[in-house]
Amino acid sequence: VTGHAPLGNDTDPDAMKTKNSWNRRDFLKTASAATLSALAAGYPRALLADEGGDKPEATADTLILLWMAGGMAHTETFDPKRYTPFEPGMSPAALFSTFPTIDTAVDSIKFTAGLEQLASVMDRGALIRSYTAGDLGFILHSRHQYQWHTGYAPPQTVAAPHLGAVVARTLGPLNPVVPAFINIGQRFDVGEGEELKAFHTAGFLGSEYGPFNIPFPDQAADSVRPPAGMSPTRFEDRNRLYRRLLERSPIGEYGGDYQKQSLLRSLDNAHRLLSSPAAKAFDLSLEPLESIRKYVPGYEPGRRFDAALERFGGYEAQTVGRFGLGCLLARRLTEVGARFIEVTTEYIPFLNWDTHENGHTRLVAMKQQIDAPIAQLVRDLEHRGLLDRTLIVVASEFSRDALIEGRPDRKVKDQVEVPDAIHELTHYGMHRHFTDAGCVLLYGGGSRRGYLHGYTAEERPFRTMDNRVVIEDLHATLYRALGISPKLAYEIEQRPFYVTRDGLGQPIRELLVS
């Protein structure tokens, strides 16, 4: 038997919408399996420091991290400076924002052009303009991304877990048949792929809490389907054969060994996910076309996003829509009870937000990548009554500038040559890595609405002037919303490993409603 069919044909929209449709018995089964494997593997125990160890009350059940991979320039996006249009021969020092300023739904907050849809939902969110990346010297994107995602700068003596793994380990799945940590949009066979793998992991928490990777959102359904070329019937038959052979295997006589039990339970769990109605949430072909087009204007079914990774070939413009489908997938997964979802614009050295040249031109495309889908995700979740319990975070590892590499007071080795005078559009943009400011957006899940936190200088250097936000405090804020103490620690090698660096993270109360 060949052919490829999605799991079931049931398109009942109610099954998709009800967040509480999973049944409790499934949950108990899964929970006991997890406990069992935790015991067996010697998985780390949770520890809470005695001071301030009270478990905060959660205002969000789900966290969606929208990752602007490669360094999103604050002055080109959510923190506009004076508009300096392209003029042949202009000095790079005269380069402020390469986009005009636009209004948002909040009077006091302006964006740059190209983010009109996001501007229209600014009243639902909080904006940080004072995020400051770590001081890690000569810039390596993946190293900063590692620090952003784990709270710790590599190398580390133990394998530090990703934020999503901490959430998965601490809170468990929201719906037991949906993986607790879903990671959308990143391939690992690209440049710095090994460095990316180093933090896309549950680390010492154990692989149970690791990412469920979906590099291409349009192919997400494949990840919860029988292998390519296998029909659902054949898949069920295969499973039945396994069960019968298992029943007849002489080893079946050997009772309740934990190794055997964890093996059997894990296969049950996997099978349950693959044949669960929740699996349909992964299948974007079940989404009405008009709804997809709200995320990806002009989308045509069957469109592919595998453009060549060509640095000067307009990659960003050719792949507009991939991130949008990721956002749509995130919405569908949130509806069926995902716990932590990351959607990335994808980190590929010198592509997407990593503009070493043609910054302005490429940012036009990058804004098209993110503007409609993020705004639509906010609207859709709000419309479905899910935004109150879903925290959306938009962030990047650091910002960019036309001149300064690193921090104004501590510059690091340049990676891009900037000419004294800009004659071509190629040099018009923010091509150096800047770590002294950056924008983060929060929507829903107990975050404040229409609130601005921190500001930057109006003249270069466009550095943070007030309310500096560092990663441990940002993490503490996200954890606070999820009901996790920043002082929570897991025991590894008999010592505590804190979910914020050394347990020092302090939630930024102004960003949260309660």
Place this chain on the structure above:
Amino acid sequence: MTPVQLILIGAGFVLATFRATADGVPDESRPLPAAASHSIQFEREIKPIFEASCVQCHGRGKAGGKFSLENRDTALRGGVSGPSIVPGDSAGSYLIELVAGVDPDNVMPQKGTRLTPAQVGVLRAWIDQGALWDDNIGFGRAPAANLMPRRPDLPPAPLGITHPVDRLLWPYFAAQRIDRPGLVDDRVFARRAYLDVIGLLPTPLELDLFVSDANRDKRTGLVRRLLGEHRLYAEHWLTFWNDALRNDYRGTGYIDGGRQQITGWLFGALAANLPFDRFVRELVDPVPGAEGFTKGITWRGVVNASQTPEMQAAQNLSQVFMGVNLKCASCHDSFINDWTLADAYGLAGVYAEHSLEMVLCDKPTGEVAPLKFIYPQLGVIDPTLPREARLKRLAELMTSRDNARLTRTIVNRLWAKFMGRGLVEPLDDMEQVSWHVDLLDWFAADLAEHDYDLKRTIELMLTSEVYQWPAVSLPEDAAGHYTFRGPLIRRLSAEQYLDAVSSLTGTWHLFPSARADFDITPDGRNRNHLPVEPVWIWTALEARDGAAPQTVYWRRTVHWPMAPSEAALVIACDNRFKLFVNEREIATGSDFRQPKLLDLKPHIRVGTNILAIETVNDPARPDEPSARQESPAGLIVYAFVRHRGTREGIEWEKNMDVATDDRWLWSETVDDGWTKLDYRGEDWRRAVELGPAGTAPWQIGDTWQVAESSARLYGRVRAALVPSDPLLTALGRPNREQVVTSRPTAATTLQALELTNGETLANWLRRGAERLVADLPDAGPRDIVIESYRRGLGRAPTPEELRLAEVWLGTTVHLSGVEDFLWAMTMLPEFQLIR
């Protein structure tokens, strides 16, 4: 899981203590608790207070604020704030001021509960009475455990028990009232031994021969024979050591040159069964090829002081070889053991080019720790020696016969690997007491006495009776008390699982990514089995010194009478080549230092074949047209071409290798069609041989040998030799960014998802089903089921299993059915577990 209240806070550390008030006079407005009126006994009253509240930071080798309670002298000397105990004057003793909490911002102890007024009163009385201190009591560092050599005598042999391991364990079993459960049968034993020594399943033939062998000592014989499989042994143990030494073929750090592989050295060391002391010496004071371990991993940018390469070296060699965790102490005096910042820096400094300033939790201290090994009782390292001499000295100390921690640590790791749990747990904390001290000490001593021969230790473990007991489940009380009742049921590692799937289906990886010399035979290295040794060729002998810039065309017709089972080609050319096989261009290359390894099999036909190579010798100095343009020129090729067959159960092989020699023909001019078999052309002349791969000026003997030996592994490459993939990762292969000395083995849902619908396993099984069916021509479903059970589970199916699988497969063989049957079999606990 219940959160456990934790008293120790990672971020906290002991600060230097300063006087409560600026003028140094205690605030008299807060009266001190009155001194106790009775006569104080140090041991009964003072010692408990010190132990509960003080020595964690001011004893056991630590001196917070430079104040140490190690003995009376250090205590009276005081710390950075001067003397803190004035015998006879408790009111004037700074210690009392601190513990009484005179200044609320500066109270001792900083961690844990404060002293009660009654306790302060006792301390005051003790000081007032002269601060007497029993000479035999101190709060220094506890003597190191499991450090010094000790060779316990074997207890008397009970009837029928001769093996030293069993003799040592018998009194334990008597005390624990554990009866001998009997031995596992031959098939279970063989599967265990194969997987433990070489990581592979036994083949059905090997199993049958073993089972039918009537020799009483056949189990010992099998273990010895497997230990003699040098290459297979090395391939298996590469995984264990790659994890421990965090060596991998891909990983972080390589992009910036911040990391170095040690694969070639490691594989050679394992294949040659390098004595363990030498193995450690060559890593600690690195020989060429082994530098990567102590070089560590550096990422671009600035690195935290606790993660400098020197500190990584200190941490990793302590963990792997000494079972010591220095990670906490790399940042501050450890809270979980007795190691101090000075210990970590003392060892890291041995590796440093310049003296290392100690950094306490990211704050420079301005101090440099004296260089030393973590166990200075083993000997000193002269700090005035240059770095090379210091490393040599460190290696000496670590591998001296006096250091039985080294041997205990490795024998414990081996025991844990075979028995599922260590004699000491955790494996990386060798300060803990073993559940069987004599057994641990005896193994360690035996290893040292027998030239540090790890294979001897392995043989001793695997030939003991207890290794042959039925495997048992982890005791219910996983966190608490452990009683040895036999080996634990273990799970196949990621690599073992993949290799087992390969054994079952006959499909392996094509070429290794690991770069090592794989030509290992029981005699060690043996290159004489080659019928042909490739040599560099060109048009004239002078080409070694210089040949004119030119394009040269080469041809070699070769008759391959049988379809090859394996065919790979290695080629290098100074400067450039384009290779055609039977007219089709299959490769180009331009760097002779990196010979190309190619799959030749798809391009070969039975009968006469034509290899044609276009080569170019580039001008020496193209930028200076008037300069002398001659440069060395050469071409070297080796084609590994074999036909393997089985006749009456005996494997045979036809060698059809081809290599560059003077039978290759060259010409400087050709016409179209020169790559065709029937091309005639004129003026073809015989090549001139310039010497083997190691010949100057190229001198690529070693890399050439790596490539050649890799070619000879064609299509039989095991999972340990390739980079991790999603399946291996899901099954627990670590990314080797940190030292890993034991992998978690419990199955997880994400892992099961990868097994159930992952592309990697699906592809293996698809290819595997094709191969299995091709290998068993004319076989019906019944034969396939029987053969699969024999290969995968080491036994024939029961009649019931056979009936079930046969019915399921149907009457004719469908590849998809075989594929699904193989999947179901490899999911079975019987397949995935080691009983």
